[in-house]
Amino acid sequence: MSKVFSAHAVSVDGYVSGRTPDGDKEFGRGLGDAPMLFDWYFDGDTPSRLFDGFKLSEPSARVFDTAAARVGATVAGRTTYEHSSHWGGGGPHPTAPLFVLSHRPAPEISEKQTLVTTGIEDAIAQARAVAGDKDVALMGGGVLTSALEAGLVDEVILHQVPVLLGGGRPFFQDLPEHVRLRLIEAVPAPGVTHLRYEVAR
Template sequence: MRKLIFGMNVTLDGYIAAHGDDIGWSVPSDELFQWWSDQVGATSLALYGRRLWETMSSYWPTGDQLPDAGPAEIEFARRWRDTPKVVFSSTIDEVDWNTRLVTGDPVAEITRLKAQDGGRMDIHGGATLAGAAVRAGLVDEYALVTQPVLVGGGTPFFTALDSWVDLNLVETRKFPGGVVLTRYETRR
Protein backbone atom coordinates (compact mmCIF):
# COMPACT_ATOMS: atom_id res chain seq x y z
CA MET A 1 0.00 0.00 0.00
CA ARG A 2 1.27 3.45 -0.91
CA LYS A 3 1.74 6.29 1.55
CA LEU A 4 -0.16 9.53 0.80
CA ILE A 5 1.37 12.85 1.86
CA PHE A 6 -0.35 16.26 1.75
CA GLY A 7 2.16 19.10 1.84
CA MET A 8 2.01 22.76 0.93
CA ASN A 9 3.34 26.18 1.82
CA VAL A 10 0.89 27.71 4.26
CA THR A 11 0.56 31.11 5.91
CA LEU A 12 0.68 31.41 9.69
CA ASP A 13 -3.07 32.01 9.63
CA GLY A 14 -3.65 28.79 7.69
CA TYR A 15 -4.03 29.70 4.01
CA ILE A 16 -2.37 28.14 0.95
CA ALA A 17 -3.39 31.13 -1.20
CA ALA A 18 -4.50 34.62 -0.26
CA HIS A 19 -7.59 36.22 -1.79
CA GLY A 20 -7.50 36.06 -5.59
CA ASP A 21 -5.35 32.90 -5.50
CA ASP A 22 -2.33 35.09 -4.66
CA ILE A 23 0.70 32.97 -3.62
CA GLY A 24 3.22 35.81 -3.87
CA TRP A 25 3.99 35.42 -0.15
CA SER A 26 5.46 31.95 -0.72
CA VAL A 27 8.78 32.71 -2.46
CA PRO A 28 11.17 30.06 -1.09
CA SER A 29 14.76 30.50 0.07
CA ASP A 30 17.35 28.42 -1.78
CA GLU A 31 17.34 25.91 1.10
CA LEU A 32 13.54 25.56 1.08
CA PHE A 33 13.47 25.31 -2.72
CA GLN A 34 15.96 22.43 -2.49
CA TRP A 35 13.79 20.74 0.17
CA TRP A 36 10.74 20.96 -2.11
CA SER A 37 12.81 19.66 -5.03
CA ASP A 38 13.91 16.70 -2.92
CA GLN A 39 10.27 16.00 -2.06
CA VAL A 40 9.38 15.94 -5.76
CA GLY A 41 12.34 13.64 -6.37
CA ALA A 42 11.08 11.22 -3.69
CA THR A 43 7.53 11.15 -5.07
CA SER A 44 6.39 8.24 -7.22
CA LEU A 45 3.05 9.82 -8.14
CA ALA A 46 1.94 13.45 -7.72
CA LEU A 47 -1.74 14.31 -7.38
CA TYR A 48 -2.88 17.77 -8.46
CA GLY A 49 -6.02 19.83 -8.44
CA ARG A 50 -6.65 21.85 -11.59
CA ARG A 51 -5.50 25.28 -10.36
CA LEU A 52 -2.07 24.26 -9.09
CA TRP A 53 -1.64 21.97 -12.10
CA GLU A 54 -2.22 24.92 -14.42
CA THR A 55 0.27 27.05 -12.47
CA MET A 56 2.96 24.36 -12.43
CA SER A 57 2.46 23.20 -16.02
CA SER A 58 2.68 26.76 -17.32
CA TYR A 59 6.27 27.08 -16.09
CA TRP A 60 8.11 23.90 -15.08
CA PRO A 61 8.03 21.87 -18.32
CA THR A 62 10.54 24.32 -19.79
CA GLY A 63 11.76 26.10 -16.65
CA ASP A 64 15.20 24.56 -17.07
CA GLN A 65 15.57 26.15 -20.52
CA LEU A 66 15.29 29.75 -19.34
CA PRO A 67 18.52 31.77 -19.65
CA ASP A 68 18.61 32.57 -15.92
CA ALA A 69 17.81 29.02 -14.72
CA GLY A 70 20.29 27.93 -12.09
CA PRO A 71 21.24 24.37 -11.13
CA ALA A 72 18.41 24.09 -8.58
CA GLU A 73 15.75 25.18 -11.09
CA ILE A 74 17.17 22.85 -13.73
CA GLU A 75 17.07 19.93 -11.30
CA PHE A 76 13.52 20.76 -10.15
CA ALA A 77 12.22 21.05 -13.72
CA ARG A 78 13.72 17.66 -14.62
CA ARG A 79 12.29 16.02 -11.50
CA TRP A 80 8.87 17.60 -12.10
CA ARG A 81 8.74 16.41 -15.72
CA ASP A 82 9.89 12.89 -14.79
CA THR A 83 7.36 12.40 -11.98
CA PRO A 84 4.12 10.73 -13.09
CA LYS A 85 1.18 12.99 -12.28
CA VAL A 86 -2.59 12.73 -11.99
CA VAL A 87 -4.76 15.83 -12.34
CA PHE A 88 -8.28 15.75 -10.94
CA SER A 89 -10.61 18.10 -12.80
CA SER A 90 -13.97 18.16 -14.48
CA THR A 91 -13.27 21.44 -16.28
CA ILE A 92 -10.25 20.66 -18.47
CA ASP A 93 -10.09 18.21 -21.37
CA GLU A 94 -6.44 17.28 -21.64
CA VAL A 95 -3.12 17.30 -19.80
CA ASP A 96 0.46 16.65 -20.82
CA TRP A 97 3.93 16.33 -19.28
CA ASN A 98 3.73 12.75 -18.00
CA THR A 99 0.23 13.33 -16.65
CA ARG A 100 -3.12 11.56 -16.65
CA LEU A 101 -6.48 13.32 -16.24
CA VAL A 102 -9.18 11.98 -13.93
CA THR A 103 -12.63 13.54 -14.27
CA GLY A 104 -14.50 11.17 -11.96
CA ASP A 105 -14.65 10.70 -8.20
CA PRO A 106 -11.25 11.66 -6.73
CA VAL A 107 -11.74 9.65 -3.52
CA ALA A 108 -12.42 6.46 -5.46
CA GLU A 109 -9.37 7.01 -7.67
CA ILE A 110 -7.04 7.94 -4.80
CA THR A 111 -8.26 4.89 -2.86
CA ARG A 112 -7.50 2.70 -5.89
CA LEU A 113 -4.06 4.25 -6.40
CA LYS A 114 -3.20 4.02 -2.72
CA ALA A 115 -4.00 0.29 -2.65
CA GLN A 116 -1.43 -0.39 -5.40
CA ASP A 117 2.19 -1.27 -4.82
CA GLY A 118 4.61 1.56 -5.37
CA GLY A 119 6.28 4.52 -3.76
CA ARG A 120 4.73 7.46 -2.05
CA MET A 121 2.04 9.69 -3.49
CA ASP A 122 1.87 13.41 -2.77
CA ILE A 123 -1.09 15.73 -3.03
CA HIS A 124 0.54 18.85 -4.41
CA GLY A 125 -2.34 21.14 -4.31
CA GLY A 126 -5.94 21.70 -4.28
CA ALA A 127 -7.57 22.33 -0.94
CA THR A 128 -10.69 20.71 -2.37
CA LEU A 129 -8.82 17.61 -3.54
CA ALA A 130 -6.82 17.33 -0.30
CA GLY A 131 -9.93 17.98 1.79
CA ALA A 132 -11.74 15.09 0.13
CA ALA A 133 -8.75 12.81 0.78
CA VAL A 134 -8.51 13.95 4.42
CA ARG A 135 -12.24 13.41 5.05
CA ALA A 136 -11.96 9.93 3.51
CA GLY A 137 -9.08 9.07 5.87
CA LEU A 138 -6.60 8.59 3.02
CA VAL A 139 -3.83 11.00 4.08
CA ASP A 140 -0.97 9.38 6.00
CA GLU A 141 1.23 12.42 6.50
CA TYR A 142 0.95 16.22 6.52
CA ALA A 143 3.87 18.53 5.70
CA LEU A 144 3.12 22.15 6.56
CA VAL A 145 5.73 24.66 5.46
CA THR A 146 4.57 27.65 7.48
CA GLN A 147 5.53 31.07 6.17
CA PRO A 148 5.71 33.99 8.64
CA VAL A 149 2.92 36.00 7.05
CA LEU A 150 -0.74 36.66 7.81
CA VAL A 151 -2.96 37.15 4.76
CA GLY A 152 -6.35 37.39 6.46
CA GLY A 153 -8.25 35.07 4.14
CA GLY A 154 -8.17 33.03 0.97
CA THR A 155 -7.94 29.28 0.40
CA PRO A 156 -7.47 27.39 3.68
CA PHE A 157 -4.96 24.53 4.02
CA PHE A 158 -7.62 22.47 5.78
CA THR A 159 -11.24 22.31 4.75
CA ALA A 160 -14.06 21.42 7.13
CA LEU A 161 -13.74 17.91 8.51
CA ASP A 162 -16.40 15.43 9.59
CA SER A 163 -14.36 14.22 12.57
CA TRP A 164 -11.05 14.76 14.34
CA VAL A 165 -7.82 13.46 12.86
CA ASP A 166 -5.24 12.63 15.53
CA LEU A 167 -1.63 13.21 14.52
CA ASN A 168 1.90 12.48 15.74
CA LEU A 169 4.64 15.05 15.22
CA VAL A 170 7.53 13.44 13.31
CA GLU A 171 9.72 16.42 12.30
CA THR A 172 10.27 20.12 12.76
CA ARG A 173 12.81 22.15 10.84
CA LYS A 174 13.56 25.84 10.54
CA PHE A 175 14.40 27.41 7.18
CA PRO A 176 15.77 30.91 6.46
CA GLY A 177 13.36 33.80 6.84
CA GLY A 178 11.51 32.29 9.79
CA VAL A 179 9.88 29.52 7.72
CA VAL A 180 9.11 26.38 9.73
CA LEU A 181 8.41 22.86 8.48
CA THR A 182 6.23 20.64 10.66
CA ARG A 183 5.51 17.08 9.58
CA TYR A 184 2.82 14.94 11.17
CA GLU A 185 1.76 11.35 10.63
CA THR A 186 -1.83 10.29 11.00
CA ARG A 187 -2.33 8.27 14.16
CA ARG A 188 -4.18 5.09 13.18
Protein backbone atom coordinates (compact mmCIF):
# COMPACT_ATOMS: atom_id res chain seq x y z
CA MET A 1 0.00 0.00 0.00
CA SER A 2 1.26 3.47 -0.79
CA LYS A 3 2.49 5.68 2.04
CA VAL A 4 1.20 8.98 3.36
CA PHE A 5 3.85 11.56 4.20
CA SER A 6 4.31 15.27 4.72
CA ALA A 7 7.31 17.43 3.86
CA HIS A 8 7.55 21.01 5.13
CA ALA A 9 10.24 23.64 5.48
CA VAL A 10 10.12 24.61 9.14
CA SER A 11 12.02 27.20 11.18
CA VAL A 12 13.72 26.03 14.35
CA ASP A 13 10.94 27.73 16.34
CA GLY A 14 8.36 25.73 14.41
CA TYR A 15 6.83 28.10 11.87
CA VAL A 16 5.94 27.15 8.30
CA SER A 17 5.37 30.70 7.16
CA GLY A 18 6.41 34.01 8.54
CA ARG A 19 4.80 37.28 9.24
CA THR A 20 4.90 40.14 6.79
CA PRO A 21 8.08 42.21 6.87
CA ASP A 22 6.29 45.28 8.27
CA GLY A 23 5.18 43.22 11.23
CA ASP A 24 1.45 43.42 10.64
CA LYS A 25 -0.83 40.67 11.82
CA GLU A 26 -1.53 39.14 8.44
CA PHE A 27 0.51 36.03 8.99
CA GLY A 28 1.44 33.32 6.61
CA ARG A 29 0.67 34.17 3.05
CA GLY A 30 3.08 31.60 1.71
CA LEU A 31 6.57 31.58 0.29
CA GLY A 32 6.93 35.34 -0.04
CA ASP A 33 6.52 35.91 3.67
CA ALA A 34 9.50 33.92 4.77
CA PRO A 35 11.77 33.41 1.78
CA MET A 36 14.55 32.21 4.07
CA LEU A 37 12.58 29.00 4.62
CA PHE A 38 13.04 28.21 0.94
CA ASP A 39 16.46 29.67 0.14
CA TRP A 40 17.83 26.13 -0.07
CA TYR A 41 15.70 25.53 -3.19
CA PHE A 42 17.94 27.94 -5.07
CA ASP A 43 21.32 28.15 -3.31
CA GLY A 44 23.23 25.37 -5.11
CA ASP A 45 24.46 24.06 -8.44
CA THR A 46 22.36 20.90 -8.77
CA PRO A 47 19.16 21.30 -10.79
CA SER A 48 16.10 19.43 -9.54
CA ARG A 49 15.14 16.60 -11.88
CA LEU A 50 11.46 17.34 -11.28
CA PHE A 51 11.01 21.04 -10.53
CA ASP A 52 12.06 23.50 -13.23
CA GLY A 53 14.23 26.34 -11.98
CA PHE A 54 15.22 24.75 -8.67
CA LYS A 55 19.01 24.65 -8.15
CA LEU A 56 19.93 23.08 -4.87
CA SER A 57 23.04 21.90 -3.10
CA GLU A 58 23.86 18.30 -4.00
CA PRO A 59 22.57 16.76 -0.71
CA SER A 60 19.39 18.87 -0.79
CA ALA A 61 18.72 17.96 -4.43
CA ARG A 62 19.05 14.28 -3.54
CA VAL A 63 16.62 14.51 -0.62
CA PHE A 64 14.19 16.85 -2.40
CA ASP A 65 13.98 14.86 -5.63
CA THR A 66 13.69 11.55 -3.79
CA ALA A 67 10.65 12.85 -1.90
CA ALA A 68 9.15 14.59 -4.94
CA ALA A 69 9.46 11.42 -7.05
CA ARG A 70 7.37 9.52 -4.49
CA VAL A 71 4.35 11.81 -4.85
CA GLY A 72 1.37 10.46 -6.80
CA ALA A 73 -1.19 12.86 -5.32
CA THR A 74 -1.23 15.78 -2.89
CA VAL A 75 -3.75 16.67 -0.19
CA ALA A 76 -3.47 20.32 0.83
CA GLY A 77 -5.32 22.21 3.53
CA ARG A 78 -7.58 25.07 2.53
CA THR A 79 -5.25 27.63 4.12
CA THR A 80 -2.25 26.40 2.17
CA TYR A 81 -4.38 26.47 -0.97
CA GLU A 82 -5.44 30.06 -0.30
CA HIS A 83 -1.93 31.19 0.67
CA SER A 84 -0.53 29.65 -2.50
CA SER A 85 -2.89 31.66 -4.75
CA HIS A 86 -4.69 28.39 -5.63
CA TRP A 87 -1.53 27.36 -7.53
CA GLY A 88 -2.98 29.19 -10.50
CA GLY A 89 -5.56 26.42 -10.98
CA GLY A 90 -2.89 23.67 -11.03
CA GLY A 91 -1.04 22.13 -8.11
CA PRO A 92 2.17 22.25 -6.11
CA HIS A 93 3.67 19.23 -7.89
CA PRO A 94 4.48 19.02 -11.61
CA THR A 95 2.51 15.81 -12.20
CA ALA A 96 0.54 14.80 -9.08
CA PRO A 97 -3.16 15.78 -8.89
CA LEU A 98 -4.25 18.07 -6.06
CA PHE A 99 -6.99 17.46 -3.48
CA VAL A 100 -7.98 20.43 -1.32
CA LEU A 101 -9.47 19.68 2.09
CA SER A 102 -11.99 22.11 3.55
CA HIS A 103 -15.32 22.28 5.37
CA ARG A 104 -16.62 24.90 2.91
CA PRO A 105 -17.36 25.25 -0.79
CA ALA A 106 -14.52 26.63 -2.91
CA PRO A 107 -15.94 28.37 -5.96
CA GLU A 108 -12.47 29.02 -7.35
CA ILE A 109 -11.55 25.32 -7.59
CA SER A 110 -10.44 24.44 -11.13
CA GLU A 111 -11.27 21.37 -13.18
CA LYS A 112 -7.72 20.10 -12.53
CA GLN A 113 -8.26 20.28 -8.75
CA THR A 114 -10.60 18.32 -6.47
CA LEU A 115 -12.26 19.82 -3.41
CA VAL A 116 -13.01 17.37 -0.60
CA THR A 117 -15.43 18.43 2.15
CA THR A 118 -16.09 14.97 3.57
CA GLY A 119 -13.08 14.71 5.88
CA ILE A 120 -9.45 13.66 5.97
CA GLU A 121 -10.12 9.93 5.59
CA ASP A 122 -12.04 10.54 2.38
CA ALA A 123 -9.43 12.99 1.05
CA ILE A 124 -6.63 10.49 1.60
CA ALA A 125 -8.69 7.62 0.14
CA GLN A 126 -9.39 9.65 -3.02
CA ALA A 127 -5.74 10.69 -3.27
CA ARG A 128 -4.60 7.09 -2.81
CA ALA A 129 -6.91 5.94 -5.58
CA VAL A 130 -5.25 8.21 -8.14
CA ALA A 131 -1.70 7.85 -6.75
CA GLY A 132 -1.55 4.17 -7.72
CA ASP A 133 1.67 2.72 -6.34
CA LYS A 134 3.05 6.17 -5.55
CA ASP A 135 2.59 7.99 -2.24
CA VAL A 136 0.28 10.70 -0.97
CA ALA A 137 1.84 13.98 0.17
CA LEU A 138 0.16 16.18 2.78
CA MET A 139 0.58 19.95 2.78
CA GLY A 140 -0.33 22.18 5.71
CA GLY A 141 -0.04 21.77 9.46
CA GLY A 142 -3.81 21.53 9.87
CA VAL A 143 -4.14 18.71 7.38
CA LEU A 144 -1.16 16.89 8.85
CA THR A 145 -2.68 17.19 12.33
CA SER A 146 -6.03 15.81 11.11
CA ALA A 147 -4.26 12.92 9.40
CA LEU A 148 -2.15 12.17 12.48
CA GLU A 149 -5.29 12.13 14.62
CA ALA A 150 -6.83 9.67 12.17
CA GLY A 151 -3.72 7.45 12.35
CA LEU A 152 -3.10 7.83 8.61
CA VAL A 153 0.44 9.26 8.49
CA ASP A 154 3.48 7.09 7.81
CA GLU A 155 6.26 9.69 7.61
CA VAL A 156 6.91 13.29 8.58
CA ILE A 157 9.73 15.08 6.77
CA LEU A 158 11.03 18.36 8.20
CA HIS A 159 13.39 20.52 6.19
CA GLN A 160 14.62 22.37 9.26
CA VAL A 161 15.99 25.81 8.47
CA PRO A 162 18.33 27.43 11.01
CA VAL A 163 16.31 30.55 11.65
CA LEU A 164 14.04 31.70 14.46
CA LEU A 165 11.22 33.43 12.60
CA GLY A 166 9.85 34.74 15.89
CA GLY A 167 6.27 34.61 14.65
CA GLY A 168 4.08 33.40 11.85
CA ARG A 169 1.96 30.37 11.28
CA PRO A 170 2.92 27.52 13.62
CA PHE A 171 3.37 24.13 12.01
CA PHE A 172 2.64 22.03 15.07
CA GLN A 173 -0.90 22.05 16.36
CA ASP A 174 -2.64 20.45 19.33
CA LEU A 175 -3.06 16.70 19.23
CA PRO A 176 -5.21 14.67 21.63
CA GLU A 177 -2.28 12.42 22.54
CA HIS A 178 1.44 11.91 21.99
CA VAL A 179 2.64 10.67 18.63
CA ARG A 180 5.99 8.92 18.76
CA LEU A 181 8.37 9.45 15.87
CA ARG A 182 11.46 7.47 14.87
CA LEU A 183 14.24 9.34 13.08
CA ILE A 184 15.08 7.34 9.97
CA GLU A 185 17.26 9.83 8.09
CA ALA A 186 19.11 13.05 8.92
CA VAL A 187 20.93 14.84 6.12
CA PRO A 188 22.79 18.04 6.90
CA ALA A 189 23.02 20.38 3.90
CA PRO A 190 23.92 24.02 3.33
CA GLY A 191 21.23 26.17 4.95
CA VAL A 192 18.96 23.29 5.96
CA THR A 193 18.88 19.95 7.77
CA HIS A 194 16.61 17.30 6.28
CA LEU A 195 14.97 15.16 8.96
CA ARG A 196 12.82 12.19 8.00
CA TYR A 197 10.74 10.61 10.74
CA GLU A 198 8.60 7.50 10.69
CA VAL A 199 5.41 7.58 12.74
CA ALA A 200 5.63 4.80 15.32
CA ARG A 201 2.45 2.79 15.61
